Amino acid sequence: MTQVLARKWRPRSFAELVGQEHVVRALTNALRQQRLHHAYLFTGTRGVGKTTLARILAKALNCETGVTDTPCGKCGACTEIDSGRFVDLIELDAASNTQVDNMRELLDNALYAPTSGRYKVYIIDEVHMLSRSAFNAMLKTLEEPPGHVKFILATTDPQKIPVTVLSRCLQFGLKQIPPQQIGGRLDAVLAAENVTADAASVALLARAAEGSMRDALSLLDQAIAHGGGKLEEASTREMLGAVDQTYLHVILKALSAQDGAALVAEAARMAERSLSFETALQELATLLHRVALAQIVPGSIAADDPDAAAIHELARIFGADELQLHYQIAVQGRAEIGLAPDEHSGFMMTLLRMLAFAPGAAAAPAAALAPSAATSGLPPARATTAAAAADPSAWAELVGQLGLSAMANQLALRCEMVSRTADLIELRISQADERMFDKPYRDKLTAALRQLLGAKLRVAFVAGEVAGVSPKAVTDRKLEERQAEAVAEIRRDPFVRELIEDFDGSLEDTSIKPK
Ligand SMILES: [Zn+2]
Numbered sequence: 001m002t003q004v005l006a007r008k009w010r011p012r013s014f015a016e017l018v019g020q021e022h023v024v025r026a027l028t029n030a031l032r033q034q035r036l037h038h039a040y041l042f043t044g045t046r047g048v049g050k051t052t053l054a055r056i057l058a059k060a061l062n063c064e065t066g067v068t069d070t071p072c073g074k075c076g077a078c079t080e081i082d083s084g085r086f087v088d089l090i091e092l093d094a095a096s097n098t099q100v101d102n103m104r105e106l107l108d109n110a111l112y113a114p115t116s117g118r119y120k121v122y123i124i125d126e127v128h129m130l131s132r133s134a135f136n137a138m139l140k141t142l143e144e145p146p147g148h149v150k151f152i153l154a155t156t157d158p159q160k161i162p163v164t165v166l167s168r169c170l171q172f173g174l175k176q177i178p179p180q181q182i183g184g185r186l187d188a189v190l191a192a193e194n195v196t197a198d199a200a201s202v203a204l205l206a207r208a209a210e211g212s213m214r215d216a217l218s219l220l221d222q223a224i225a226h227g228g229g230k231l232e233e234a235s236t237r238e239m240l241g242a243v244d245q246t247y248l249h250v251i252l253k254a255l256s257a258q259d260g261a262a263l264v265a266e267a268a269r270m271a272e273r274s275l276s277f278e279t280a281l282q283e284l285a286t287l288l289h290r291v292a293l294a295q296i297v298p299g300s301i302a303a304d305d306p307d308a309a310a311i312h313e314l315a316r317i318f319g320a321d322e323l324q325l326h327y328q329i330a331v332q333g334r335a336e337i338g339l340a341p342d343e344h345s346g347f348m349m350t351l352l353r354m355l356a357f358a359p360g361a362a363a364a365p366a367a368a369l370a371p372s373a374a375t376s377g378l379p380p381a382r383a384t385t386a387a388a389a390a391d392p393s394a395w396a397e398l399v400g401q402l403g404l405s406a407m408a409n410q411l412a413l414r415c416e417m418v419s420r421t422a423d424l425i426e427l428r429i430s431q432a433d434e435r436m437f438d439k440p441y442r443d444k445l446t447a448a449l450r451q452l453l454g455a456k457l458r459v460a461f462v463a464g465e466v467a468g469v470s471p472k473a474v475t476d477r478k479l480e481e482r483q484a485e486a487v488a489e490i491r492r493d494p495f496v497r498e499l500i501e502d503f504d505g506s507l508e509d510t511s512i513k514p515k
Contacts, residue, residue: 004221005189005193005217005218005220005221005224006214006217006218006221009189009217010052011049011052011056012056012059012073012082013056013070013071013073014027014028014056014060014069014070015070017049017052017053017056018049018177018181018182018184018185018213019048019049019175019177019178019181019182019213020048020049020053020174020175020177022175023042023053023172023173023174024053026172027053027057027060027069027172028069029069031060031067031068031069032069034067036061036067036150037169037170038142038145038149038150038151039142039145039150039151039152039153039168039169039170040054040057040150040151040152040153040169040170040171040172041127041153041154041155041158041161041166041169041170041171041172042054042152042153042154042155042172042174043154043155043156043158043171043172043173043174044156044173044174044175044176045156045176045211045212046156046212046214046215047209047211047212047213047214047215048174048175048176048177048211048212048213049174049177049213049214050125050154050155050174051091051123051125051154053174054123054125054152054154055081055082055089055123056071057152058081058086058089058121058123058150058152059071059073059077059078059081059082061117061118061119061121061150062077062078062081062086062088062089062117062118062119062121063075063077063078064076064077064078067118076116077116077117086116086117087115087116087117088114088115088116088117088119088120088121089117089121089123090106090120090121090122090123091123091125092106092122092123092124092125093124093125093126094124094125094126094127094128094129094130094134095125095126095129103130103133103134103137103138104133104134104137106122107137107138107140107141110122110141110146110149111146113148114148118148119148119149119150120148120149120150121149121150121151121152122149122150122151122152123152123153123154124138124151124152124153124154125154125155126154126155126156127153127154127155127161128155128156128157128158128159128160128161129160135161135162135165138151138165139162139164139165139168142165142168143168151169153165153169158171175211176210176211176212177209177211177212177213178211179203179206179207179209179302180206180302182205182206182209182211182213182216183202183203183205183206183302185213185216186202186205186206186216186217186220187202189217189220190202190220190231195224195229195230195231196230196231197230197231197232198231198232198233200233200236200306201223201227201231201232201233201235201236202231203302203305203306204233204236204237204240204306205219205220205223205231205236205240207305208240219239219240222239223235223236223239223240226238226239227239233306245283245287245307246310247266247269247270247275247280248280248283248284248287249287249307249310249314250262250266251263251266251267251284251351252284252287252288252291252314252317252318252326253314253317254266255326255351255354255355255358256314256317256318256322256358258355258358260352260355263348263351263352263355264348267344267347267348267351270347271344276343277337277343277344277346277347278334278337278343278346278347280347281330281331281333281334281337281347281350282334284326284330285327285330285331285334287307287311287314288323288326288327288330289327290307290311291311291314291315291318291323292315292320292323292324292327294311294312294314294315295315295318295320295323298312298315321503322358325354325357325358325499325503326354326358329350329353329354329357329499330350330354332350332495333346333347333349333350333353334350337350353496356507356508356511356512357499357503357505390417390418390419390420391417392416392417392469392470392471392474394417394420395415395416395417395470395471396471396474398417398449398452399412399413399471401452402445402448402449402452403448404444404445404448407437407441408441408444408445408448410437410472411429411433411437411441411442411445412445412471413470413471413472413475414429414430414433414437414470414472415427415428415429415445415461415470416428416429416466416467416469416470418462423454423456423457423458424457424458424459424460425449425453425457425458425459425460426460426462427459427460427461427462428461428462428463428464428466428467429461429462429463429466430463430464430465430466431463431464434461434463442459442461445459446459483512486512487507487509487512490507490512491507
C-alpha cells in the first residue's frame with residue numbers, strides 16, 4: 001500500500017522534476033546542443049531525485065525520437081526504461097548489490113555495442129560505497145570510454161569518491177527541496193487523486209519530509225491511509241507523531257512574561273500528558289530557530305503553516321539576543337538531560353535557566369516559583385552565651401505533638417525551652433515576639449501543653465534575649481545554608497560562568513532558590 005504514490009508520481013520528464021531547476025536547465029541545454037559527456041555525477045541527500053534524474057537522462061539519451069531534452073515517454077526505449085526492462089540500462093546500487101563484486105565483468109561487457117539502444121547506460125547509486133578494486137575497474141573504462149557508454153553516478157557522499165573518478169565526471173549538486181515546493185507538488189497530487197486535504201496537513205507533511213520528495217509522497221500515502229482516505233490536521237499530526245506544539249508557545253510566552261508559576265504549571269500539564277521532555281527541548285530549540293528566522297526573514301514561514309501566526313507573534317515579543325540565549329540554553333539542556341536526576345527536573349531546570357538569564361530578569365520570577373518558606377521579617381536570632389538548659393530539639397519534638405494551628409503554632413515555634421520539670425515548663429521568647437503573640441495565643445499554647453502533659457502543668461513565658469535555638473531559628477538557619485549552597489553551586493556551574501562571560505551578565509543571588 002505504501003510507496004504507491006511515490007512510484008505513481010515519480011517524475012518521468014525533466015519538466016515534472018520538482019526543485020532542481022539549476023540542474024535541469026544545465027542538462028536540457030546540453031542535450032539540446034548535443035553536448036554529451038560520458039560520465040555524470042549527481043550528488044545530494046536522500047530522496048532529492050538523483051536516481052529519478054538519472055533515469056530521465058537515460059531516456060533522453062535513448063529515446064527513439066533522438067537524443068532530446070524532452071523524451072517522448074511512448075517509444076520502446078522510453079517505456080522500457082520507465083518499467084525497468086531496458087536491456088541497455090544497467091542499474092545497480094553499490095550499497096546493497098552483490099553485482100558490485102563482479103564489477104570488472106560488468107564493465108568488460110561495456111565494450112560491446114548496445115543491444116537495442118543508442119547508448120549503454122550504467123546508473124550506479126551510492127557509488128561511494130564501491131570497493132577500491134571496483135573503483136579501479138570503473139576507472140579503466142572511464143579513462144578510455146567506448147563512445148556508446150554513459151555513466152550516471154549518484155551519491156549522498158561525494159567526498160568518499162576517489163579524485164581520479166571525480167575528475168572524469170560532470171558533477172551536479174542536487175538541493176534539498178524547500179517545503180513550499182514540496183507542498184505545491186503534494187497539492188497537485190492530492191487534486192489529481194481526488195483526496196480532500198486541509199492546508200495544515202499538507203504543510204505538516206511538507207515540513208516532515210525534510211527536503212525529500214520521495215519521503216513526502218511516502219508520508220502522504222501513510223497520512224491518507226491513516227486519515228481514512230482524507231487528510232485532516234489532527235489525524236495527520238497523529239500519524240507524524242507531531243504533537244500539537246501549542247504547549248511550546250505557552251512556555252515561550254510565560255518566559256517572556258517572566259511568569260515562573262505558568263512555566264511550572266505547563267510542565268506539570270506536559271507530565272500529565274506523558275510528553276517526552278527531551279523531545280520537548282528539541283522541539284523548543286526548533287521553534288526558537290524558526291522564530292529567530294521569522295524575525296530576520298518573515299517570508300521564511302509559509303502563510304499556510306499551521307504555526308505561522310504563533311511564530312510571528314513570538315517574533316514580535318522576543319529580542320533577537322533573547323532568542324539566541326534561549327536557543328543555546330535549550331540545546332545545552334537537551335544535551336545534559338541524561339545527567340539530570342530525571343527528565344522532568346532536567347526540563348524544569350532548563351526553563352529556570354532561561355528565566356534567570358532572560359535580559360532584565362530580576363529576583364521576582366523565582367520568588368513567584370518557590371513558596372515563601374521563611375520570610376517572616378523578623379531579625380535572625382543570634383546564638384548567645386545564654387544557651388538553653390533544656391535540649392532545644394526536645395521542644396521542637398514537643399511542638400510537633402501539640403497539633404497547634406496558625407498563630408499559636410507560630411508562637412510555639414518561636415519559643416525556646418529554658419527548663420522543664422514535671423510541673424513547670426519555662427519558655428523564652430524574644431521581646432518582638434512577645435508583642436506579636438499576646439495572651440490569647442499564650443493561653444492556647446498553655447492549654448495544648450496541659451492537654452498533652454497534664455492539667456497541673458504550669459507554663460511560664462520569659463521575654464528577653466534568645467539563644468537562637470527555637471525550632472523556627474533552626475529551620476531558618478538550615479534554609480540559609482541551603483540557599484548559600486545553591487548560590488555557590490550555581491556560581492560553580494561552568495555553563496553558567498560561560499553564560500555570564502558570553503552575555504556579559506550577572507547573577508542575581510536572590511533569584512536562586514534551593515531545590
Ligand atoms: Zn521515447
